[in-house]
Amino acid sequence: MAGIIAPSILSADYTNLERDVKLVEEAGAEYLHIDIMDGSFVPAISYGPNWVKQLRPETNLKLDVHMMVVNPEKFIDQLCDNGADIIGIHAESTPHIYRALQMIKDRGVKAEVVINPGTPVSAITPVLGMVDQVLVMTVNPGFGGQKFLPSTVDKITQLDTYRSMNDLKFDIEVDGGITDQTIRQAYEAGANVFVAGSYVYDKKDPAAKIARLKKLTSSAVVSE
Ligand SMILES: O=C(CO)[C@@H](O)[C@H](O)COP(=O)(O)O
Numbered sequence: 001m002a003g004i005i006a007p008s009i010l011s012a013d014y015t016n017l018e019r020d021v022k023l024v025e026e027a028g029a030e031y032l033h034i035d036i037m038d039g040s041f042v043p044a045i046s047y048g049p050n051w052v053k054q055l056r057p058e059t060n061l062k063l064d065v066h067m068m069v070v071n072p073e074k075f076i077d078q079l080c081d082n083g084a085d086i087i088g089i090h091a092e093s094t095p096h097i098y099r100a101l102q103m104i105k106d107r108g109v110k111a112e113v114v115i116n117p118g119t120p121v122s123a124i125t126p127v128l129g130m131v132d133q134v135l136v137m138t139v140n141p142g143f144g145g146q147k148f149l150p151s152t153v154d155k156i157t158q159l160d161t162y163r164s165m166n167d168l169k170f171d172i173e174v175d176g177g178i179t180d181q182t183i184r185q186a187y188e189a190g191a192n193v194f195v196a197g198s199y200v201y202d203k204k205d206p207a208a209k210i211a212r213l214k215k216l217t218s219s220a221v222v223s224e
């Protein structure tokens with residue numbers, strides 16, 4: 001099965017958001033990645049939970065919300081009410097990651113734990129048995145258009161090994177610098193959900209870019 005592609009609207013044209021969302025939906029993406037940034041946990045400010053509410057009726061894509069905020073617990077109920085399908089919380093953003101993930105699960109929404117490039121897998125092993133998805137940041141969070149950090153690939157391998165040794169089922173998502181040049185490294189290490197912002201939305205033909213990422217994450221491709 002080909003990888004799940006999650007275009008990040010951080011790089012979309014906000015004045016034509018409905019068009020940019022429909023475009024990736026028709027091109028075969030499964031998730032829509034929504035980066036919520038507060039200017040404190042990360043340097044930039046993007047948009048808030050209301051964007052999830054506004055986007056919900058506009059698309060059938062699963063809304064994959066990446067929280068880059070301090071005190072993420074404050075927004076969990078609102079995000080669930082607004083129609084988020086997956087909520088990702090950074091392990092570095094709260095002293096109570098277990099509680100935050102449990103709050104999400106209690107609302108029947110998929111819970112994801114996220115780690116920065118500088119955070120080891122060992123920091124999240126205590127919660128790996130309870131999550132639906134793990135997000136390995138392949139850049140330092142805060143901006144689109146950065147370069148993929150190859151040093152993060154080893155963490156995908158570690159998670160893949162931990163998952164099979166413990167008979168767990170969580171998905172492994174990667175986010176940051178994903179292009180046709182970098183996606184195979186993450187795929188081969190065990191990732192199956194791929195966020196792509198600038199590669200999909202910059203320049204032209206987002207649909208062709210999604211088709212290319214899909215092809216590169218299909219086991220049929222042996223070399224590229
Ligand atoms: O979470 C983030 C950035 O912090 C991302 O989701 C970006 O939106 C990815 O953008 P590209 O690196 O693909 O341009």
Ligand SMILES: [Fe+2]
Pocket residue numbers: 008033034035066175195
């Ligand atoms: Fe993200």
